[in-house]
Structure formats: C-alpha cells, structure tokens
Amino acid sequence: MSFADLTGRTAVVTGAASGMGAATARLLAAQGARVALLARRTERLTELVDKITAEGGQALAVTTDVTDQASVDAAAERVQGAYGAVDLVVAAAGVMLPNPIADGRLDEWTRMIDTNLTGVLRVIRAFTPDLLAAADAGRAADLVTISSIGAHVTFPDFAVYSATKAALTHLAAGLRPELGPRDVRVTNIEPGLTDTELPAHVDNPGLSDLIDSMFTAIPALTSEDVADLVAYTVSRPRHVNLRQVVVLPTRQA
Ligand code: NDP
Numbered sequence: 001m002s003f004a005d006l007t008g009r010t011a012v013v014t015g016a017a018s019g020m021g022a023a024t025a026r027l028l029a030a031q032g033a034r035v036a037l038l039a040r041r042t043e044r045l046t047e048l049v050d051k052i053t054a055e056g057g058q059a060l061a062v063t064t065d066v067t068d069q070a071s072v073d074a075a076a077e078r079v080q081g082a083y084g085a086v087d088l089v090v091a092a093a094g095v096m097l098p099n100p101i102a103d104g105r106l107d108e109w110t111r112m113i114d115t116n117l118t119g120v121l122r123v124i125r126a127f128t129p130d131l132l133a134a135a136d137a138g139r140a141a142d143l144v145t146i147s148s149i150g151a152h153v154t155f156p157d158f159a160v161y162s163a164t165k166a167a168l169t170h171l172a173a174g175l176r177p178e179l180g181p182r183d184v185r186v187t188n189i190e191p192g193l194t195d196t197e198l199p200a201h202v203d204n205p206g207l208s209d210l211i212d213s214m215f216t217a218i219p220a221l222t223s224e225d226v227a228d229l230v231a232y233t234v235s236r237p238r239h240v241n242l243r244q245v246v247v248l249p250t251r252q253a
Contacts, residue, residue, distance in 0.1 A: 004235030007032035009140070010083045014066055014123055015093035017044035019196030020146060023223035024090050024230045029057030031231055036079040036086070038064040038123075039093065066093050066119030067111070076126035087134035088234055089127045091120045092146040098157040099204050108203070109160045116164035120145060120171070128179075135183035142185045142234045145172045146226070149192045149246060157207055165190075169244075176243055185241040187233050192248035194221040218251045 011028050015021030017039035029035045029052040037045045037059055045061035052059040060082050064075040079086060094116045097108035124143065135141040150158060151165040172188035179186055199211045226247065233242045 004031050004231045006088075006231070006235060009033040009088050009234075010086050011035045011088035011090065012038060012079055012086050012123070012127060013090045013092060014038045014064070014119075015091075015146075016048065017041040019092070019198060020191070020194065020223045020226045021090070021092035022048055023227035024092060025059065026052060026055075026057075027224070027227040027231050028088070028090075028234075029059050030055060031235075032057075033088065034058040034060075034083050036060045036062050036075075036083065038062050038066070038075055040065050066122055067114040069122060072122040072126050080130070085130040085133055086127050087131060087139055088142045088144075089123065089131065090144045090146070090230055091123050093119055093123075094146065094148075094198070095201060096158075096161050096198050098155075098161055098202060098207055100157050101159055112160055112164050116161075117167050117171070120168060124175075128184075131179070131184045132182055140185075140234070140238045141183065142187065143172075143175070143179065144187045144189065144230055144233065145169075147172070147188050147190045149190050149248060149252075151190055157204065173244070176241075180241065183238065185234075185238075185243075187242050188244050189226065189229060189233075190244070190246045191221060191226050192246075192252045193218055194223060194226060196223055218249050221247065221249050 011033045013021050013025040016025040016037035025035045025037050042063045049059045049061045062075045062078050065071045099105045131141040147168045148165040150162045151169040169188055172186050175186045202208050
C-alpha cells in the first residue's frame, strides 16, 4: 500500500458496507481522513466504524439508500452536522444484475439505473457545493466515481449494466470541464474483475456459474487494490488530476 497523508480531509464513501467502498473507507481513515460510511446495511457500517475506531481512525455510519432522495438528503445533513463540509466523495455504491434483454427485467433495469447512475447523481447533488467550497478555499477537493471496464467491453446479458457504467464514465468526463477549472478533481476508476459481493446478487444461475469460472481462471483484483488506487489518486498535489484510470487483473484480457 502506498502511504498518503490525508489528515484534515473529510470523506464520504458510498457503498461502504462491503467490497471496494468498505476497503476504501478503511484505508482513507487509516491515512488520516474522517470518513462517513454510506450504504443500506446499518450493521455492516457499524462494524466497520468499530474496526476503524479501534485502528485509531475516525468514522461515522450513515444508513443511506442512494435510490431514495430523502435518504440522501438526510445523509448529507447528518454528515455535515457531524463533520462539517466534505472535500472527498467516493461514489462506489452499485449493483450488477445481468439477464437476457428478452427477459424484460424492468425491475432489475430500474434498480441498476437508479443505483449506478441516478444514485451517483443524487450524491453529486448533495456534496458538490461542499467540494466547490473546499476548492475555493484552496484545499484539495475530489469526486471519485467507480465505473467499470464494462463501460467499454460488452458481454452477453450485461447490456443494461454496461449502459449504466458507460453513462457514469461519460458523466464523469462531462463534469471535468465544469469542475476542473474550479479546482475540483474528478476521477473515474474503471476496475476489471474484483473479488467482492457484487456477483452475489445475480439472479441468473447459468451466469453465476460463468462468473465463478472467471474467478477461478483469473486471479482477481482485491477491494484493497482499488482502495489503494483511490488513496493514491486523491493524495496527489492539488493540480494533478488522474481523470480516468482503468485497472485490471494482469491476466484479464
Ligand atoms: P459490493 O456488492 O461488495 O458493494 C456494493 C456496495 O453498494 C455495497 O456496500 C452495498 O451496500 C452498496 N449499495 C448497493 N445498493 C445501494 C443503495 N441503493 N444505496 C446505498 N448503497 C448501496 O460490490 P463492489 O465492491 O464490487 O462494488 C463497488 C462498485 O464497483 C460498484 O459500483 C460496481 O459496479 C463496481 N465494479 C465492480 C467490479 C467487480 O468485479 N466487483 C468491477 C467493476 C466495477 P448495501 O447493500 O448495504 O446498501
């Protein structure tokens, strides 16, 4: 792990109940940031807060559903009430629900769009004024989005998931010319195969077997690998913006 001194930074990490979000929250806290952990599973968040606190860090569990505007508004109020303005936002919450398009799973399509795209927008809406204020005051300010290599690579049954990730990648690119000149860095990370809970929600037995076989064939990234990249990115000098990072397991073609 690269060491970054994030003392004095105040972070919000969505999707902090597991996987990349949890690992990122833990690492940012270990490197000195105060970190608000957002996701739906309160117990998971509380456990992670306890772990971070035991490691000497500062963290706050904020139960949040990013598909619910009132929930995100309440989360922003809670974070700002406890920690003041935020200067680092990592939007990692996401769901992957692949199925054949002909199955017409409007429930899954809606959930993916609402979480992976509109959910990120809700978080951006809640915290962009804080990021702009931090930048305006001469401090580092970061928006980090976790998209996917799926934004570029197509697989059967993944069309809607890929579409949400392509939209997220494009959203981040579109924010750069707006926020960059105001000194807010926007970094979009596109990971490849990473060992997390993400496939556990797949409601497609044939595909679950295929995903399992990919994990057998390819030594996947860990959540900590992605967290390390986030910590590296946000700890560069303020004028340096890694705007797009594709990170793959070495063996993933
Ligand atoms: P996980 O399933 O472990 O993490 C997803 C997180 O999102 C969980 O903490 C979950 O917590 C949270 N979440 C889901 N829905 C909501 C919601 N409505 N409101 C708030 N939080 C929510 O998987 P990963 O760590 O892999 O996923 C992180 C990101 O990485 C996702 O955006 C995913 O698409 C992306 N990604 C993953 C890859 C992989 O191979 N694993 C590859 C490329 C990208 P809770 O259920 O408690 O709400």
